[in-house]
Every structure is written in structure tokens, then in C-alpha cells.
Amino acid sequence: MVDSISFVEVWKTYERELGSVSQPALRGVTFSVRQGETLGLIGANGAGKSTCIRLIMDFIRPSQGVITLNGRSPDKSSLRHDIGYLPEIASFPASLTILDMLRFVGAAHDLPKTVLAEQSERWLRALELWDARKRPIRTYSKGMQQRASFVLALVHDPSLLILDEPMSGLDPIGRASIGRLIQDLKGQGKTILFCTHILEDVDRLADRLLILHKGEKRFEGTPSELSMAFGTTSIVDGFLHAIEVTQS
Numbered sequence: 001m002v003d004s005i006s007f008v009e010v011w012k013t014y015e016r017e018l019g020s021v022s023q024p025a026l027r028g029v030t031f032s033v034r035q036g037e038t039l040g041l042i043g044a045n046g047a048g049k050s051t052c053i054r055l056i057m058d059f060i061r062p063s064q065g066v067i068t069l070n071g072r073s074p075d076k077s078s079l080r081h082d083i084g085y086l087p088e089i090a091s092f093p094a095s096l097t098i099l100d101m102l103r104f105v106g107a108a109h110d111l112p113k114t115v116l117a118e119q120s121e122r123w124l125r126a127l128e129l130w131d132a133r134k135r136p137i138r139t140y141s142k143g144m145q146q147r148a149s150f151v152l153a154l155v156h157d158p159s160l161l162i163l164d165e166p167m168s169g170l171d172p173i174g175r176a177s178i179g180r181l182i183q184d185l186k187g188q189g190k191t192i193l194f195c196t197h198i199l200e201d202v203d204r205l206a207d208r209l210l211i212l213h214k215g216e217k218r219f220e221g222t223p224s225e226l227s228m229a230f231g232t233t234s235i236v237d238g239f240l241h242a243i244e245v246t247q248s
């Protein structure tokens with residue numbers, strides 16, 4: 001079976017700014033996400049998580065190494081129909097409603113009008129935004145905006161979901177609601193990569209985890225493999241060991 005996401009010896013060094021020396025943001029990172037699997041990507045600030053996501057989304061290109069998504073290079077335009085992307089910070093044009101945004105997304109994915117209408121209603125109802133569908137998104141609460149971003153990421157029924165900090169800034173009710181959604185999407189067989197600083201969400205939602213530290217991979221495996229590797233009983237302790245014990 002082809003991996004949904006594969007990184008092989010990926011290096012990324014950003015362009016140097018005037019007068020500064022650029023360190024690699026990723027240093028020979030290799031990992032994979034199998035079809036139907038949920039991978040939690042964790043690491044301290046500056047570990048390289050967003051860089052991985054930008055590379056997957058083809059916003060930037062690797063300096064070295066090979067990335068494939070469903071067996072294809074991220075620059076293949078046909079891939080955009082396979083991928084649903086949730087940005088860390090969504091910005092919505094002033095005064096547009098979620099229905100306006102859905103029309104743009106539907107056009108970008110060549111969705112027939114009837115399919116767009118059906119899928120929009122399905123996801124707006126599932127994410128409790130149906131009654132707010134005619135209001136400008138800027139009038140939504142943070143939790144509603146996050147759910148709106150999910151609707152836009154899901155309406156074309158992608159097989160692969162890339163979620164950048166899906167729970168950030170949400171209250172416990174918002175987190176629980178997004179947690180249930182991710183569980184449902186897992187149940188539907190979606191492949192999911194999400195990055196987060198909330199380790200208990202990784203424990204709850206991820207089949208496997210990838211720990212990055214200063215651009216290097218420090219661990220890839222299941223939560224129980226993490227416990228076994230470091231003799232720890234919680235993800236937090238395992239994570240701290242993974243980024244400390246091998247530190248030079």
C-alpha cells in the first residue's frame with residue numbers, strides 16, 4: 001500500500017536574511033503516514049512542525065530530500081482535490097458568509113452545484129453552523145470560525161487532512177467538539193496529520209506520533225512505543241525524554 005505521506009531525508013533551510021546565518025529548519029527528516037492513519041506531530045517552538053506542513057502543502061520546497069503524497073510530488077495540481085487543509089490562523093474576507101466562501105471552494109474543486117449544496121448542508125449541520133450560514137464569518141466566535149474552517153476543508157471530501165493546530169485557542173467545549181469531529185473523520189477512514197502543542201489531544205486522537213526537536217526527528221511510533229522507549233507512563237514524560245535524553 002502506498003503511504004499517504006512520505007518524507008525521505010528531507011532538509012529545509014530558509015533563505016538567509018541580510019546579516020543572519022540560517023540554520024536548517026529540518027535536518028534529514030524521514031517519516032511516513034499510512035492510509036487511514038492519524039499522526040500527531042509534536043515539538044517545542046521552532047521544532048519544524050509548520051515547516052513540515054508548508055512543505056506538504058507545497059507552499060515551500062525542500063532544500064534536499066523527497067516528499068510524496070499519495071505517491072505523487074506535492075507540486076502536482078491534481079493533489080489539491082485529495083487534500084483538506086486547516087490553517088493555524090484562518091483569515092476570512094470581511095463581510096463574506098460561509099456560503100460565499102463555500103462557493104469559492106466549490107469552484108476551486110470543480111464541484112457540481114448539487115454536490116456543493118448537499119455537502120455544504122451536510123457539514124454546516126454537522127458542525128452546528130447551519131443557522132449562522134448567512135451571517136458574515138467575522139461575526140462568528142473563535143470556536144465558530146474554527147468550525148467554519150473545517151467546513152471549508154471538508155466540503156470536497158478529501159482523503160487526506162492536514163490540520164495545523166486544530167484546537168488552538170478553543171475553550172474546553174470547542175476542543176471537545178473538534179475532538180469528536182476528528183474521531184468521526186478517523187472513523188470514515190481519512191488520513192490525518194495534525195500538529196499541536198496540546199499533548200493530551202495527541203494521546204486521545206493520534207494512532208502514532210512524530211516528535212521533532214530543532215529540526216530533527218526524535219521519535220516516531222505509537223504512544224505505547226513511546227512509553228516503552230523511554231520507560232515513561234505519560235505522553236508528556238515521554239515527550240520530555242525524547243527531546244532531552246538525546247540532546248547534545
Ligand SMILES: Nc1ncnc2c1ncn2[C@@H]1O[C@H](COP(=O)(O)OP(=O)(O)OP(=O)(O)O)[C@@H](O)[C@H]1O
Pocket residue numbers: 014015024025043044045046047048049050051052
Ligand atoms: N520564513 C522563515 N524564514 C526563516 N526562518 C524560518 C521561517 N519560518 C520558520 N523559520 C525557522 O525555522 C525553524 C522551524 O520553524 P517552524 O515554524 O517550522 O517551527 P514550529 O515547530 O512550527 O514552531 P512553533 O511551534 O513555534 O509554531 C525555526 O528556527 C524558525 O525560526
